[in-house]
Amino acid sequence: MVNDKDAFDSFQEKFFSFHLDTITKEAERLLDSGCSPQDFLRACQQCMEEVGKKFEAGDYYLPELVMAGEIFKQVSSMIRPLLKFGDGQRNMGTIVVGTPKGDIHALGKDIFCILAEAAGFTVHNLGEDVPPDGFIDKVKTTGATILGMSALITTAYPYMAQVIELLKENGLREGVKVIIGGGATSKDLAEKIGADAQTWDGYEGIRIIQSFAGA
Ligand code: B12
Known part of the structure; x- marks a missing residue:
């Protein structure tokens, strides 16, 4: 060692x-x-x-x-x-994750997705530069109860806000918890756009979504 x-x-x-x-x-x-x-x-x-x-x-x-x-x-x-997180055996629920439109940074989001999978979540990684509709369509088709957005660049802000507005317009907001992460996000931003949680740390992100899932 x-x-x-x-x-x-x-x-x-x-x-x-x-x-x-x-x-x-x-x-x-x-x-x-x-x-x-x-x-x-x-x-x-x-x-x-x-x-x-x-x-x-x-x-x-x-x-x-x-x-x-x-x-x-x-x-x-x-x-x-x-990388391990929990036993990864239980089905913890479904999560849709992506980097919103205007941002092409992938690496941190992909790490969070890997950790979420290791923790037993079914993960739909939408990739980068995802338009707001892309998030909504995937939440609808998968029945996901958690939505994650990653942002490393400030130009993604308005699109993140739009995703949350669209969740509301589609009557989905009540059943979907929203977590944001990545260097360009903050607790203030989360509050402003109406997200449920924010973190700069992938592991903390997993603890948060585990609590969303009632674990
Ligand atoms: C690598 C990099 C790039 C690569 C990205 C490669 C890729 N495939 O992802 C490339 C070269 C493509 C790139 C491009 C650009 N970049 Co860049 N990039 C970086 C750099 C150096 C590292 C980012 C990174 O991968 N970090 C490593 C990962 C593991 O960390 P992380 O993303 O923070 O992720 C962790 C947590 O935040 C969390 N997390 C992340 N996402 C999520 C999501 C959820 C839901 C949860 C819960 C948690 C979570 O979990 C992860 C693990 O702990 C940063 C500097 C920095 N300090 O971040 C600049 C940086 C982000 N880039 C920057 C800039 C300006 C650009 C460009 C505009 C440059 C240019 N002139 O073209 C373009 C952007 C184009 C666009 N439209 O997006 C600025 C952004 C400034 C700002 N805040 O607006 C930064 C901050 C550099 C700087 N200090 O100026 N970049």
């Missing part, structure tokens, strides 16, 4: 080389050594936060954002099979 803290520090250093081969080899070594997949995922998420800060500061440009996204995708696909 490796010392997770040192190993993650060294992994994070390697991450910023953006050398995919070196990074995935290191990830493989870490996972083989029995590190905590949850903590490893968090360490990767910290790298993405750092990339975001550097982008905002003008030290990184779009190519770095794209490379970081690709690296995170590869490494998280190695971590995913090891």
